[in-house]
Amino acid sequence: MKKDIEIPKVKNVYIAIAKEWNxxxxxxxxxxxxxxxxxxxMESVMIMSRGKHDDGRKTATFRHAFKVVAAKSSIKVELIMPEVFGFENEFILTYFQNGKLYDTVFTAPPHSINEESATNAPVMDIEAVVLNP
Structure with missing residues (x-):
């Protein structure tokens, strides 16, 4: 039954959005x-990203899959354009760890992605906007 379903809490996993020189x-x-x-x-990692605006506009939905994300590491997911920073940006993450399925949503409220909000990102040792689940 529903009470028998264990939904583990995601810990020590983040989405980091960093401004970098290309x-x-x-x-x-x-x-x-x-x-x-x-x-x-983390194994069988899937990330879906999308954005929505108060006026009804939406961004395209992007889907990414990674076989493995090693412990104490990071992996680049996608480029994000400043034109969507005024949107609520959502990152839905699903993965397996130690045989358990984890699922969580990271949300960046409108205008929260900016250089002033950047802090030191875990593992990466760079300045980034860090989203918690």
Missing amino acids: EDFSSNDWNVYLVNDSREA
Whole structure:
């Protein structure tokens, strides 16, 4: 029954959004990273990202899959454009760890992605906007 279903709490996993220099295009780009600050690898990782605005506009939905994200590491997920920073940006994460299924949502409220909100990101040792589940 429903009471028998265990839904484990996601811990030590973050979404980090960092502004970085892009050598190829000679520009500062914002990139989304998945950060695994736990002692165990994440397996069969799936991330879905989307944005929605108060006026009804929506962004495209992006889906990403990674076989493994090692313990105490990060992986680049996608480029995020500043034009969608006024949207509520949502990152839905699903993965397996130690044989258990984890599922959580990270939300960046409108206008929360900016350089002033950046802090030191775990594992990465760079300044980034860090989202908690």
